Amino acid sequence: SWTSSLPRMLLLAALFASAAALGGTFISATLPKMPTGPWIVLVLGFFGFSSLILAPEKGWLARRKRATSNRNKTQRENLLKLLYGAEERAGEPVAMTADAMIDAREAHYDGLTMTLRNLKKEFLVIERPDGFALTELGRSEGRRVVRLHRLWELYLTERLGMAADHIHPQAETMEHVITPEIEALIVKELGNPEVDPHQSPIPYE
Structure with missing residues (x-):
């Protein structure tokens, strides 16, 4: 229409x-x-x-454009989340090669080269001799995606009674669509939680 x-x-x-x-x-x-x-x-x-x-x-063109935009946004945020998770596990800034990113996703990452190029243009990642690493801006964005993922996992277990081993796929989807307003409501509803159902810390700014 x-x-x-x-x-x-x-x-x-x-x-x-x-x-x-x-x-x-x-x-x-x-x-x-x-x-x-x-x-x-x-x-x-x-x-x-x-x-x-x-x-x-x-219209078909509008739907196709939105689908492409959503797919690019998801790929972008997944990559930032991946790099942030690597830093979180290492306890310090780290870099990852493109091959390591593909292995970590356990599948071929469609559009990886273009996604990395766009992230570099947005100053969210930098390319080093040992791979790609987050900038401070990229780290903040990766932290946000991880936070939304863990908040939604906690919401599913605390408010919907779902088992902790069944919530990851839903959180993988919702982390890309939760707005700041919805995030604030979830945080308030859960009482400013500090850990997710797997006892991983929920990273706030």
């Missing part, structure tokens, strides 16, 4: 209908072998097909 507002929807419907009527009449006058009615229907069909592709909210 082009809009979720009913008044705008009605206005657009009237505009499309008027344009179809004018277009059908013009084509029929230019090509008189076919009457006006079928041409109006064809023009409306063209508008409908174009809307399926071009509509800014739910």
Whole structure:
């Protein structure tokens, strides 16, 4: 759809209908072998097909763009989380090679090179001789993703009664969509928790 507002929807419907009527009449006058009615229907069909592709909210191009944006955001945050986790385990800043990142994800990391390039442009990681490492800004962002992951795991166990060994996949998804407002509500609901269900510390700023 082009809009979720009913008044705008009605206005657009009237505009499309008027344009179809004018277009059908013009084509029929230019090509008189076919009457006006079928041409109006064809023009409306063209508008409908174009809307399926071009509509800014739910058109195919808009959905594809959002899907690509969400996928890139997820890859970006997963990589920052991975580097932050490596630092957390080592107790100090560390670097990881691209091969080590792929091994740690236990799968081929689609778009790894491009993701790393974008993270470098955003000053979230730096490239060193021994691999890629977080900047202070990247460390803060990685800490945020880890915090959301662990907060959601704790919420699932504390409020929904889920077993600790069944919550990781859900947290892997939710960590990318929790807004600061929702995070604040979760922290308040859980009473400013310090550890997740696995007794890992919840890293605050």
